[in-house]
Structures are given as C-alpha cells and as structure tokens.
Amino acid sequence: GAVVSQHPSWVICKSGTSVKIECRSLDFQATTMFWYRQFPKQSLMLMATSNEGSKATYEQGVEKDKFLINHASLTLSTLTVTSAHPEDSSFYICSARPGQFREKLFFGSGTQLSVL
Amino acid sequence: AQRVTQPEKLLSVFKGAPVELKCNYSYSGSPELFWYVQYSRQRLQLLLRHISRESIKGFTADLNKGETSFHLKKPFAQEEDSAMYYCALTLPFYGNNRLAFGKGNQVVVIP
Numbered sequence: 434g435a436v437v438s439q440h441p442s443w444v445i446c447k448s449g450t451s452v453k454i455e456c457r458s459l460d461f462q463a464t465t466m467f468w469y470r471q472f473p474k475q476s477l478m479l480m481a482t483s484n485e486g487s488k489a490t491y492e493q494g495v496e497k498d499k500f501l502i503n504h505a506s507l508t509l510s511t512l513t514v515t516s517a518h519p520e521d522s523s524f525y526i527c528s529a530r531p532g533q534f535r536e537k538l539f540f541g542s543g544t545q546l547s548v549l
Numbered sequence: 550a551q552r553v554t555q556p557e558k559l560l561s562v563f564k565g566a567p568v569e570l571k572c573n574y575s576y577s578g579s580p581e582l583f584w585y586v587q588y589s590r591q592r593l594q595l596l597l598r599h600i601s602r603e604s605i606k607g608f609t610a611d612l613n614k615g616e617t618s619f620h621l622k623k624p625f626a627q628e629e630d631s632a633m634y635y636c637a638l639t640l641p642f643y644g645n646n647r648l649a650f651g652k653g654n655q656v657v658v659i660p
Contacts, residue, residue: 479648542591542592
C-alpha cells in the first residue's frame with residue numbers, strides 16, 4: 434500500500450527557533466497533501482492544504498507566516514514552524530492522497546513538537 | 550461548518566463483547582463519512598468509509614441520515630482492536646478531501 438513518511442517523529446527546540454517537518458509520499462505522487470495538528474485530548478484539526486506548485490490554502494485561524502508550507506514536488510511537502518513558541522507545542526500529522534483514489538488518504542506517523 | 554461528535558472518550562470492553570463507537574455529525578447535506586484508526590505507535594489509517602459499505606476487520610458502520618449518525622460496530626471485540634478511533638467527515642465534490650475529525654475514542658479491549 435501507499436506509504437507516507439514524516440520526519441522527524443520527535444523534535445525539541447528552543448523558543449524563537451524554526452523547525453521544519455517533512456512529509457514524503459514514498460511510492461506515489463501526491464498533488465495534494467494536508468497538514469493537521471492535534472492538541473492533547475482534542476481532535477485532529479486541519480491546518481492547511483498543500484498543493485504542488487501553488488500556494489497552500491490555510492484554514493481560518495492558522496497563521497500563514499507562522500506555519501510555512503512548501504510543496505515543491507509531487508512527493509514532498511514541508512511545514513516550517515517559524516519562531517516557535519511553547520504554545521506551538523503539539524502533534525503535527527501530514528496526509529497525502531494518490532491522485533487516482535479520490536477519498537483515500539494516507540497519513541504520516543506524525544511529529545511531536547516540544548518548544549521549550 | 551460541519552462538525553463531528555464522538556461522545557465517549559474512553560471505551561473499555563471485554564474480549565468477545567460487542568463494541569459500538571458513536572459518531573454524530575452536523576451537516577445538512579450529504580457528506581462522506583469515514584472511520585480512521587490509530588493503533589499504538591502506528592500511523593493513522595483508514596478503517597472504512599460509508600460509500601464502500603464494507604466490513605473491515607469485523608467492523609461495520611451504517612450511515613443514518615435521519616439521525617445524522619455513523620456509528621462503528623463490531624459484534625465481538627478482539628484484543629488487537631485496542632486503538633484510537635476517529636470518525637471523520639468530508640463534503641462530496643469538495644475537490645481536495647478536507648476532513649473534519651471527531652475527538653476520537655480510545656478503545657481498550659480487556660482480555
């Protein structure tokens with residue numbers, strides 16, 4: 434089956450630094466990838482939709498300049514948390530969809546970000 | 550905006566007992582409903598979707614538009630069913646599969 438690789442799985446950083454999270458589709462091309470975040474004991478919340486070769490579409494309330502998304506190729510999307518603060522500490526998950534399966538999404542294993 | 554509600558956070562059942570996870574949604578149209586599962590230390594994966602009308606790992610879910618529900622059921626729980634389950638919704642013809650998730654249910658199957 435299709436595999437989505439997300440890296441790193443766990444990162445700790447100092448407040449004010451930037452962190453980049455990668456999401457790769459390993460055996461399929463993904464024109465669209467999605468980024469979610471999950472706070473403890475809460476649901477997965479869609480942050481943005483990443484489209485290859487174009488600007489990402491952000492959900493209401495998500496800061497574009499804070500969470501930079503780049504989808505430079507059909508197999509890679511990156512999420513950069515800029516000038517991270519402790520409130521950005523969360524679990525971030527990406528998902529991708531093979532072009533031929535309209536509904537089926539494949540998820541990365543997630544990244545736990547802890548900002549000190 | 551569409552919303553997905555999963556009322557029980559933690560559900561403990563004995564092995565062999567039936568398990569039912571409730572999911573209600575609020576949307577006036579005809580959404581597409583899904584159940585996703587996350588086993589311990591594994592990634593989130595699709596369990597089943599209502600349009601497929603299939604049974605996966607013994608689980609079934611029926612979309613009830615009158616009650617706006619999509620409850621997940623399994624007649625005989627197994628230990629390997631212990632996991633986190635998320636109900637999710639997407640709007641048809643949305644174009645890019647934006648999903649709205651419920652808060653999830655932690656299922657613990659007691660041997």
